[in-house]
Amino acid sequence: MKEAHLLCQAEEIAENVLLPGDPERVLRVASELSQVKEIAFNREFRTITGNYKGMPLTVTSTGIGGCSMGIAVEELANCGAKNLIRIGSCGALQPELKLGELIIVTAAVREDGLSKTYVKTEYPAVSDFELSNCLKTKAEDLGFDFSLGICRSHESFYIDHNQEVIDYWKQKNVLASDMETAALFTLANLRKLRAASILNVVVNDSQDSSAGINSYVEEDEVIMAGESREIKLALEALLAWQQ
């Protein structure tokens, strides 16, 4: 039987999966793969399976927010996925983080809605140590600049007291904001999956979020270069992981 939202089944899904938010990003990963097959494209969930240098790989877009990420993780796990790497975008909270720079996320503040429906908020949203360490080593090998640290995953994109919330987490040395990493890490630990997250900075700390996201949609060169690096990093790290 096909999964209810992803419309995929076990034999179509590889153990290694990349998780961008945007369905368009799936196509940009596809251009790095051979033997690509589109498994399904239903709602925000576009899934392809292909091959990277001999390694079977699935890519599924998770849409926006923890709720949607939760559906993707549960259905991919039902189909046998084991190692999940989010290749996402984020807004920087710290001034030293420039557009197109990468963050390898070690842990996430659980301000998402999804994870609290599964487990008490005291439960940590942490990445898989070994998979994240593999990303770190590979980023060093590739000569990519990156930061390692905490992100904050929020629920609503638009809230009335956004600046106040941002200032609070900035002072706590949180590096950036996204909307899915906390849900991914929490659920992966509950389901005994390995998960990691790479975030490309698309909004800097002094910029209006909507303006930064518009530049991404318009394929600003610096931001797209960051996206290419996060895709390459995830692919090469999974390959090293397999060997």
Ligand SMILES: O=P(O)(O)O[C@H]1O[C@H](CO)[C@@H](O)[C@H]1O
């Ligand atoms: O570009 P993606 O991976 O979707 O990530 C970020 O972009 C969206 C908000 O614009 C949220 O999903 C956020 O987490």
Ligand SMILES: O=c1cc[nH]c(=O)[nH]1
């Ligand atoms: O604040 C922000 C900026 C970019 N992307 C997010 O998810 N949040």
